[in-house]
Amino acid sequence: MLKxxxxxxxxxxxxxxxxxxxxxMFIFLNIGINLTYIIDRYxxxxxxxxxxxxxxxxxxxxRVSPGAGIDEDGIVHSLSLTNEQQENIKKTxxxxxxxxxxxxxxxxxxxxxxxxxxxxxxxxxxxNVLDKQGIDTGVYGGxxxxxxxxxxxxxxxxxxxxIKYVIIIMTILIIFIIYKNLIKNQEDDLKLLSVLGYKPRQxxxxxxxxxxxxxxxxxxIGIIVLVILFNIFVTVLGKLEINLLEDVTxxxxxYAIILLLxxxxxxxxxxx
Amino acid sequence: MExxxxxxxxxxxxxxxxxxxxxxxxxxxxxxxxxxxxxxESGAGKTTLLNIIGTLDSLTKGNLYIDGKDVTKLNENEKAxxxxxxxxxxxxxxxxNKYMTxxxxxxxxxxxxxxxxxxxxxxxxxxLIEMVNLTDRKKHFPRELSGGEQQRVAIARALAxxxxxxxxxxPTGNLDKTNEIKIFxxxxxxxxxxxxxxxxxxxxxxxxxxxxxLKLEEGKLKIDED
Ligand SMILES: Nc1ncnc2c1ncn2[C@@H]1O[C@H](COP(=O)(O)OP(=O)(O)O)[C@@H](O)[C@H]1O
Ligand SMILES: [Mg+2]
Numbered sequence: 445m446l447k448x449x450x451x452x453x454x455x456x457x458x459x460x461x462x463x464x465x466x467x468x469m470f471i472f473l474n475i476g477i478n479l480t481y482i483i484d485r486y487x488x489x490x491x492x493x494x495x496x497x498x499x500x501x502x503x504x505x506x507r508v509s510p511g512a513g514i515d516e517d518g519i520v521h522s523l524s525l526t527n528e529q530q531e532n533i534k535k536t537x538x539x540x541x542x543x544x545x546x547x548x549x550x551x552x553x554x555x556x557x558x559x560x561x562x563x564x565x566x567x568x569x570x571x572n573v574l575d576k577q578g579i580d581t582g583v584y585g586g587x588x589x590x591x592x593x594x595x596x597x598x599x600x601x602x603x604x605x606x607i608k609y610v611i612i613i614m615t616i617l618i619i620f621i622i623y624k625n626l627i628k629n630q631e632d633d634l635k636l637l638s639v640l641g642y643k644p645r646q647x648x649x650x651x652x653x654x655x656x657x658x659x660x661x662x663x664x665i666g667i668i669v670l671v672i673l674f675n676i677f678v679t680v681l682g683k684l685e686i687n688l689l690e691d692v693t694x695x696x697x698x699y700a701i702i703l704l705l706x707x708x709x710x711x712x713x714x715x716x
Numbered sequence: 717m718e719x720x721x722x723x724x725x726x727x728x729x730x731x732x733x734x735x736x737x738x739x740x741x742x743x744x745x746x747x748x749x750x751x752x753x754x755x756x757e758s759g760a761g762k763t764t765l766l767n768i769i770g771t772l773d774s775l776t777k778g779n780l781y782i783d784g785k786d787v788t789k790l791n792e793n794e795k796a797x798x799x800x801x802x803x804x805x806x807x808x809x810x811x812x813n814k815y816m817t818x819x820x821x822x823x824x825x826x827x828x829x830x831x832x833x834x835x836x837x838x839x840x841x842x843x844l845i846e847m848v849n850l851t852d853r854k855k856h857f858p859r860e861l862s863g864g865e866q867q868r869v870a871i872a873r874a875l876a877x878x879x880x881x882x883x884x885x886x887p888t889g890n891l892d893k894t895n896e897i898k899i900f901x902x903x904x905x906x907x908x909x910x911x912x913x914x915x916x917x918x919x920x921x922x923x924x925x926x927x928x929x930l931k932l933e934e935g936k937l938k939i940d941e942d
Contacts, residue, residue, distance in 0.1 A: 445827035452815040633813050639772065640825040641800025641877070643793045 445646070446653045452633070453654045459629060462622050463662050469615045469622070470666035470695075471673070476611030477694055483604045484565060485681045487597045491564070495590055503564045503590070506571065507582045508533070508557040522546075524555040529579060533559065536573055538566040565597070616702060623655065623706035630654060659699060718784070719881055719912040720746040720769055725778035727764055738764050740935035742778070748880065751903060751913045751925060755940065756932035762916040763885055765932065769914065770803050770883050771795040782881070800828055804874030808886035810866040812858045818845065818869050819854045825876040844872040848902070864895030871902055882906055884915045888922060900925040 453459055475482075491500060510523035525533075534542045542559040561567050567583055574581050585591055634647050642650075725742035728735050738761040746752055746769075756762050767773035768780065771787060779788050782802060790798065805811075812821050822844050826837045845851055848868035858866050867887060874882060884903070888896040904925065907913050915926070923929060929940040 448816070448820055448823065448827070452813055452820065455815040636811055636813065637824070638796065639770075639799065639805050639811070640828075640873070641796050641798075641803075642828055643796045645793075646828065 446650060449633075449650045450654060450657050453630070453657070456629065459626065459658065462626055463658055463665075466619065466622055466658065466662035467665045467669070469619050470662055471669055472611055473615040473619070473698065474666070474670055474691065474695070475673075476608050476615060477691065479608040479611065480601065480604050482677065482681070483601060485677075487565075487593075487600075489681055491590075491593065494593060495586070499586065499590070500564065501560075502584045503586055504560045504562075504567065505584065506559055506561060506567065506574075508574075508579055509582065510555060510580075512552055512554060520552045522552060522554045525557060525579070529577070530557070532577060533557070533574065533579070536570055538562050538570055564594075565601075568598075616698060619699070620702050620706055623703060624709075626655060626658060627651070627706060655703060659703075663695075717748045718745055719748055719782065720744075720914075721781040721784075722769070722775075723779045723781070725768070725775045725780065727761070727768065727773075728776045737935050739768075739775075739937075742937050744930065744937055746881075746912050746914055748910050748912045749907055750927045751907050751915065753923060753926035753929045754914065754916045754932055754937075755918065755920075755923065755929060758918055760918075760932045761935065762918070762932055765937070766883050766885050766914065766916050769881075770805060771799055800825065800877055802879050802881055804871075804877075804879040804882045806867070806870050806874050806882065806884040806887045808889040810858070810863075810870045810890075812866060812869055812873075814858055817855050817857055818850055818861070821858070821869055822872045822876060825873060829877050840876065844876060847875075848872045862895070863891050864898060867891060867895070867899055868902070871899070875906075880911055882911050882913045884913070886917055886919075887915060889917070889919070896922065 495503070508525065510525060512520050512522050514520055530542070530544070533539060538561045540560050540562055542557070545556045545558060547554045547556050561570050571581050571583060586594070630651060634651060637647050637650065638644075722742045722744050725739055726737070727739035728737045730736075742765070754762050754765065764773060768775055771780075771782075771790070775788065779786050781787065782798065787795065787798060813824070816824070819841055823837060823841045826832050826840060832840060842851075845854055848871055850865060850868060850872070853861060853865065858869070861869070882903070887903075888899050891899065900922065903913050903915065907927070915922070917923075931938050931940040
């Protein structure tokens with residue numbers, strides 16, 4: 445029963461056309477989802493071209509030096525962060541290996557706190573968060589060359605962030621329209637099944653089997669093409685650590701919601 | 717033998733907040749071994765009446781009996797089962813699946829009949845194809861057939877599960893004279909084999925094939941004596 449229905453459905457040229465569009469949309473959706481990630485990796489590679497490892501490491505470092513104060517008796521005292529402030533820094537997102545050090549200068553011991561941020565792209569964020577807590581931080585901004593590079597990155601990054609959502613929304617919309625059309629394409633044949641005595645449950649089963657088959661085919665081609673694209677990215681960008689499980693989950697959820705909406709939002713009923 | 721009976725049948729539609737009475741106080745019996753022809757102008761409600769008999773549509777008021785059983789209160793699943801077992805539909809525009817071959821189209825109703833397995837389904841299909849003389853067209857698609865051939869496919873499909881009631885809505889409306897004769901020859905042989913055949917038409921030309929002519933006019937159904 446399902447087999448002959450699916451076979452007939454795949455013989456329909458317009459359904460096959462929709463499979464091609466769905467496959468292209470699948471690629472776009474997945475590139476959209478990973479767009480900012482790809483840009484990040486690209487700029488990582490670029491940075492390595494203009495800066496050595498030690499410089500990149502320095503870019504990730506943040507220091508807090510509270511300096512010194514003089515008490516009523518005229519004695520110089522080094523200032524320090526409270527325990528709570530230190531805990532807050534450690535708890536801040538992206539912060540790693542927080543260290544408290546001391547430094548002697550002219551008989552006075554100064555407190556210095558050093559820590560790293562996991563990625564140079566996150567330094568600005570951490571600095572901002574600590575600023576709001578009244579903790580004054582210092583960073584090594586890099587040479588003029590690097591500063592221009594970073595400025596450029598953040599511009600591209602925020603633009604890509606917008607593009608990412610535009611792509612995602614557009615592809616979701618197009619996928620939704622395609623599903624609506626696929627459902628419409630089936631309508632007459634499903635109505636015929638009702639005339640022939642198929643039960644509503646059997647008809648629903650056929651409808652979803654058809655939609656799932658089309659989705660599966662478009663995914664299959666899409667995944668093959670994505671793997672090829674991925675390999676190209678890898679040769680250009682080096683190691684990419686895409687979280688596969690997260691990616692698959694996002695895709696399944698997105699498609700399930702689209703399918704559900706496309707089925708639930710009814711067209712005007714057409715009589716025989 | 718009585719097959720279909722409508723008692724005090726009414727059908728109304730609400731259109732633009734206005735009530736239209738399509739069928740009013742329909743009382744009619746349909747028996748086996750007869751060809752009934754329901755005539756009437758376009759828009760008289762013939763299709764509506766036929767769809768009601770075939771349980772695709774329902775009466776607003778009144779009762780429909782099939783084989784003595786009141787089917788007015790059946791749910792969708794029960795109605796579907798009844799259609800599968802007892803009713804064969806034939807339409808003016810054939811209503812075939814364009815993307816299925818002759819064989820596949822005819823096989824469609826057999827999948828939901830538990831009586832058949834893969835082998836017997838194939839045998840039954842072959843027999844039906846032979847019956848409508850399309851054995852050499854088995855693997856063809858509807859677009860490769862003439863209108864008359866397509867209608868024969870539709871008839872074979874309608875007969876697949878051996879229904880007693882054949883409902884035909886303008887079955888020769890899109891066909892020429894030669895094919896019209898062929899189709900009615902098939903319908904006549906079905907009648908002679910104990911089926912109850914109900915044909916809807918607005919053409920006077922095919923009246924001659926009827927055993928009983930019923931005229932649908934202003935919602936009322938009357939036996940046409942002449
Ligand atoms: N679903 C519907 N909703 C409203 N009016 C309908 C519907 N179906 C049919 N009608 C109306 O019922 C009347 C009879 O239609 P129909 O049974 O198709 O006539 P016939 O087959 O005799 O030409 C027509 O006026 C048509 O517009
Ligand atoms: Mg009609």
